[in-house]
Amino acid sequence: MTPDSRRLLPSDAPVTLIDATGEAVGAVPDDATLLRSLGALITARRLNDQAYALVRQGRLAVYPSSHGQEACQVAAAQVLDAADWLFPTYRDTVAAVVKGVDPVEALSLLKGDWHCGYDPYEHRVAPHATPLATQLPHAVGVAHAARLRGEPTVVMAMCGDGGTSEGDFHEALNFAAVFQAPVVFFVQNNEYAISVPLSRQSAAPSLAHKGIGYGIPGERVDGNDMAALLTVLGAAVQRARAGEGPQLVEAHTYRMQAHTNADDASRYRDEADVEAWVQRDPITRLRAYLRDRGALTDDVDAGFTADAERAAAHLRDGLNQDIEPNPEDLFAYVYASATPQLREQAALVADELSREGAR
Amino acid sequence: MIDVHEKLSMAQALNRALRDAMADDPSVVLFGEDVGALGGVFRITDGLTAEFGEARCFDTPLAESGIVGMAVGMAMNGMRPIVEMQFDAFAYPAFEQIVSHVAKMRNRTRGRVSLPMVIRVPYAGGIGGVEHHCDSSEAYYAHTPGLHVVAPATPADAYALLREAIAAPDPVVFLEPKKLYWSKEEIEFPVRAPGIGTAVVRRAGTDATLIAYGPSVPVALEAAEVAASEGRSLQVVDLRSIVPFDDETVCAAVRSTGRAVVVAESAGFAGVAAEIAARVTERCFTSLAAPIRRVAGFDIPYPPPKLEHFQLPGVDRVLDAVDDLQWEQ
Structure with missing residues (x-):
């Protein structure tokens, strides 16, 4: 293998900077950065659980929750500049919200008032994509247009492990590589595509290994480690912005809840597997790290919780309003x-x- | 501007339209398979990379979904992309992008995101193409709300409609009848032609109306010529665009004669010709002296070259249908 092709291969294990016990095991971003992310994480979790509850109350038709994947959601948006674009899937509502979209507008699709409830140009967030991976070629087009005009825009294109099986995933990566489009393809591998486990999606050593087939560097990151995500995704965005072409990042995480409220996860997976992932929760981990360093006080933590409650109340109030179509x-x-x-x-x-x- | 007359083939007229649009608007970009150095397998993009550079006219990987999907993103981000699908039947990998995104983006976003893009499709039969090179795919696109579907029948219209498609705020599927690429016509520049959504009466007539579009228009005109020599006066309407459909012009024409035949190459069942027959009947029933007839392709996969003349509506089949329009009453 040539040094150049080795450069395209991911590390053997996902990059972790703060382990599941809250211990730093690598070069971690500064406390202020991580505190900001913790605040967003706590709000993200609250919004996920609020939206889930709103389905049971009949205010939303359905909600594909990113509960447990919030570190990926927060990092994907926080590593971008305001002028960068985000292309979310239906499970990435929280990422869209962190990028600036009002959560009430972000959930219009699932409430049923209209399809896309926000102006994609306002925060540069594309409409949620429901047909898997179809948004990825759009991300390439947005990035290529920006590059032709000499703009420094980077595009964060999100998909899941199931989405990597789609033809559009392949075509988008291939086009992005050929045109050196500044796109970061961010795969949240949460191990399930509704009921189908990763082993039925791919026999590749990892999803990040798919990058080498296109000439795109692939990287694996612990998807429940906020510090690692900020570092790995941040570096990928920087490389794309610097003209080094597209990047592929696979985050290893877990879908803690069923696909949506309409799904029954007990038919295809063991509750014990879910329990194991509870121990790796992204919020518990980051909180432990920051507490240990004395960077997170009770007051600040209480402030984060209050912020999250305010966001949940805003979501409830917004979705409880009946808009006459x-x-x-x-x-x-x-x-x-x-x-x-x-x-x-x-x-x-x-x-x-x-x-x-x-x- | 001084009027200039030039005799151009449809292929040359399309090339001229692309060149003029690219010269007028720097946001117009063109890409697809073999459209660069080669100039496209039908040479429609001949010379455009040389004139406008790689950034404006470029080859892509061989992947139609990727081509159309990338055009969606570029249109979202300030460009006016034109993509070429190499052949009608090679466009199907892009079908999901066209149906789920190209056609729906304006609607999904309440008009906030529009997609000013053109999907050019060399289309239909009559060139002796081997399998997968001669599909009449217009019904798929015409059935999809959110798309405009255009099919020129003359070089002047090819120029005018393509310029308009490129300038349009909505996505246009632009069907280029392959067998007419080499048909020639004296074109007067600047071209003055009615817009997308307007049909024209190509030949005046009083006894019956032939309704046609794209590759079937010359067949209808020839049939009218033959009929005239036999003492029957046939009017020919060229739709020019299938969507939007010009009910007004078509219905006025049919009411004026009281009889109509729709001519189309595509399989007849659930096709555009069926829609035309139904909607004209709904609107013109009391003016009709006979049921509207369709002369369409058979409901079979497109045949091999040595059998395709059976599939294509020809002058005789059109005239036979005209003969069936209950003249004895």
Whole structure:
């Protein structure tokens, strides 16, 4: 193997900087940085659990939670500049929120008022992608357009372990490499694609190993270690911004809850496996580290909890508001200007409504 | 601007449209398979990389979903991408991108994200192509809300419609009839042509209306010519765009004659010709002297070159259908 091809291979084990007991085992970012991330992590967990509860209350149709994966969510957004783009999947609502999207708008899709509830240009967050990996070629296009104009934009393109089996994952990585597009492909390997375990997605030594096939450096990181994620993803973003082309990062994490509330995880996995991952929780770990160093006081911690409660209350209040959907919207955004046929169909609905009103 | 007359083939007219659009607007970029140094397998992009550079016209890896998906991202980020699918039947890997993203982005985002992009597709049969090179795929696209679907039948229209497609705020699937690439016409620049969504009457007639688009328009015109020599006056309507559909022009034409035949190469079942027959019947029933007939391709996979003449609607089949329009009443 040439030195160059070795450069493209990931480390044998995922990079960990703070271990599961909260002990530093490598060069860790400074306390201020980690405190900021801890605050975001605590809010992220609260938002996940609030959204989950809102499904049971009938306010959301469904919620694919990133409970347990919050370190990945927070890091993916925190390593970006405001002008960088984030391409989330349906499980990455929290990442979109950390990038700046109002959580109420981010959950519009799952509430059912409309599909994408936020302006993608406002915080440079693409609409949640539901068809797996289809957003990855878009990320390449956004990055390539920016590069053609000489802008320093980096694009964070997220997907899961299941998504790496899709053709668009392959095509996006290949295109990004050929065009040296500044994209960081960030795979959250949470071990399950609904019920199907990783062993049925890939026989590769790791998902990060897929990078070498495209000429993209791959890196593996402990997905429950905030410090490692900030470091590895941050370096990947820097390399992409510096013109070194696309990067692939695989985070090893775990989907602590079922795929969505509609799923029953007991049919395909052992509760004991989940328990083992509770011991590796990203919040417990970072909190222990910062407490141990004296960087996290009771007051600061209580402040984080209060912030999280405020965010949850905002989410509850927003989603508890009933917005009367406007049937005219059905026809308003199909084309820049409605075709004669759509105008006829809109008139038909308007007529139905007026007759309903007259009854 | 001084009017200039030039005789151009449809291929040359398309090339000219791309060149003029790229010269006018620096956000227009073009990419696909073999569109760079080679100029495309049909030479539609000939000379564009040399003139505008690698950044504006470039070859991509062989992956249609990646090509269309990348165009989506570039359109999201301020560009006006034009992509070439090498052949109709090679575009299918991009189908998910086209249906789930290209067509829906404006709608998903309540109009905040528009995708001004053009998907060029060398399309339909009649060139003796071996399998997977001659599909009439318009119904797939026309059935997908959010797309405009355009099929020119003349070199002047090819130029005008492509310029308009590139400037449009919505995605356009631009179907280029392969068998007409080499058809020639005197074009007057600047081209004055009605916009996307407007059909035109190509030939006046009083007895019956032939409705056609893309590769079937010359067949309809030839049939009308033959019919005239036999004493029957056939009107020919060229749709130019399938979506938006010009109900007004088509229905006015059919009402004026009271009889109509729709001519299309694609398989007839659940095809664009079926939609046209149904919607014109709904709107013009009281003006019709006979049911609207369709002359479409058979409901079979596109045949091998030595059998394709059976599949393509020809003049005789069109005239037979016209003969069936209950003239004896």
